[in-house]
Amino acid sequence: MVETIGLQVRQSIKQISYAAGFQLFLFRETFNFLSRRRIGLKVLIMQILFTGVEALSIISLLSLGIGAVIIIQGAQLPDFLLGDQLYRILIIVITRELGPLLTAFVIIARSGSAITTELGNMVVSHEMEAYLSVGIHPVSQLGVPRLIGVSLSMVLLTMYSNVFGLLGSLTVSSIISGVRLTDQLAALFSNFHMVDIIASVAKSFIFGLIIAATSVYYGFSVNGAVTEVPVKTIRSIGMSIVLCIIADGIIILITVLLGASNL
Amino acid sequence: MNKTIPPIVFNGVSLYFNNRAALDDVTLEFQRGKTTAVIGSSGSGKSLVLKCAAGLIFPDEGIIAYEGTSIASMKETLYQQMQARTGFHFQDAALWANKSLGENLSLPLLSTNPDYTDSDLKNKVDESFASVGLKLDPSLRPASISMGQRKLVSFLRATITRPEILFLDDPLAFMDREGSRQLIAEIEQFRDDGATIIIATHDSTLIKTMADQIMVLTHGRLSASGSYQDVLPLLRELV
Structure with missing residues (x-):
């Protein structure tokens, strides 16, 4: 039994050190991307198109719906729709929390899973070895553009989600309370602080890095059997969600400790 | 060396x-x-x-x-x-499925010399196809050609940089038989x-x-x- 535990511990340490080495290599190669951009530029553009542009419709629908639901549920509480407190609640809930998290979950489901599946299948069909054979590291060619593309798309989609979430909330609030939408928008803007935008951008960028790095890692960790691909994809999705939530907690803690959460 | x-x-x-x-x-x-x-x-x-x-x-x-x-x-x-x-010709061709045939041949060239212009690359790809008698549209994806043709393109990818x-x-x-004959002649x-x-x-x-x-x-x-x-x-x- 002791031998089995020892073996498992050794295997876990080996896996963790491999994963850490992989991530270090991925991030190091990201800094070298500019010098090799001609080779990876098309992959980057395609990634932004798939992760960012093609997700706009689902993000707008979800954000509008959730923004509206917040107001419908909140309206059950007395005085919820009265005063500036409503706008601060909306900004904190939507901009700082729901926007980045909702976008992250959509990107994990759409792009994270697609990245792991695609890269895993490329391992199985020896396409990764083909990259190595022509002197191109597949992590540089395939991993780096996905890391940059997903992170950039995540930031832009989160901003987009915030706009639609707030718009959904204010539209419903306007209908229920009778206050004009333009007045509500003016009140909302007057309650916005720079820290809200910084927190939202920082969170979404970090979530983007986490999702891309995790998906790429699991895609490359397929060993050669096609049956491994769905297994690794499921693990990639689960791990991305867990890591995003942990990162969210850490960022909230940091903003609370810095006193920025009450602004 | x-x-x-x-x-x-x-x-x-x-x-x-x-x-x-x-x-x-x-x-x-x-x-x-x-x-x-x-x-x-x-x-x-x-x-x-x-x-x-x-x-x-x-x-x-x-x-x-x-x-x-x-x-x-x-x-x-x-x-x-x-x-x-070096050049490696894979048993199952291993062409990059999400790239066109032209891109499959251009990438090794760009890897060895990033200064190749688009027109240089196009000429090299055309010359390469002609050398084995392949009459294919370089914008096609590997999935749209036969396995034998894929193997020929894979051979061209391995040799387009004239490896030692x-x-x-x-x-x-x-x-x-015809494809084999062409390939043996190239080898x-x-x-x-x-x-x-x-x-x-x-x-x-x-x-x-x-x-x-x-x-x-x-x-x-x-x-x-x-x-x-x-x-x-x-x-x-x-x-």
Whole structure:
């Protein structure tokens, strides 16, 4: 039994050190991307198109719906729709929390899973070895553009989600309370602080890095059997969600400790 | 480059999959400017020898040296230089499915020389297709052509940079007679130009007409090596 535990511990340490080495290599190669951009530029553009542009419709629908639901549920509480407190609640809930998290979950489901599946299948069909054979590291060619593309798309989609979430909330609030939408928008803007935008951008960028790095890692960790691909994809999705939530907690803690959460 | 030493040397190379030795203490040398056929029954480790020699897979034990330097401990720049001077033709073509045929051929060129213009690349791709009589639209994806055509394009990808060492993993698999004829003519051209060629194959004609040296693998071990006449008795059993 002791031998089995020892073996498992050794295997876990080996896996963790491999994963850490992989991530270090991925991030190091990201800094070298500019010098090799001609080779990876098309992959980057395609990634932004798939992760960012093609997700706009689902993000707008979800954000509008959730923004509206917040107001419908909140309206059950007395005085919820009265005063500036409503706008601060909306900004904190939507901009700082729901926007980045909702976008992250959509990107994990759409792009994270697609990245792991695609890269895993490329391992199985020896396409990764083909990259190595022509002197191109597949992590540089395939991993780096996905890391940059997903992170950039995540930031832009989160901003987009915030706009639609707030718009959904204010539209419903306007209908229920009778206050004009333009007045509500003016009140909302007057309650916005720079820290809200910084927190939202920082969170979404970090979530983007986490999702891309995790998906790429699991895609490359397929060993050669096609049956491994769905297994690794499921693990990639689960791990991305867990890591995003942990990162969210850490960022909230940091903003609370810095006193920025009450602004 | 020191031309007196063999370009690739295996020293006690072993490779394990699930604790089973896929390559078992293999020691061999590939001679410069010669054509070596690696033969053996299915699963004997032929493809693995080629992939290890090309630096695509690293062994669990032993050393593989390229021009006297261990591939496993090579610096990244040297490894890239090595890959630029070698070409690998995969058994299953392994074309990049999400790239066009033209892009499949352009990428190795860009890897060796990023200054190629789009028009240079187009000309090189057209010349390459013409050299094997392929009349294909370079904008097609690999999925829209036959397996035999994919194998030819894969060969072109491996050779478009005119490598000094060419690895051919079962080059005639999935090929029809005409395609095989074209491919053999291209390989002969490379041999005549002085390239070092390493072929994993079952094809007796290819072995007889092309190989200067034959290496026989049995269950991951090098069981015999020598000229065609030396290994003829074994060949009758294997191919």
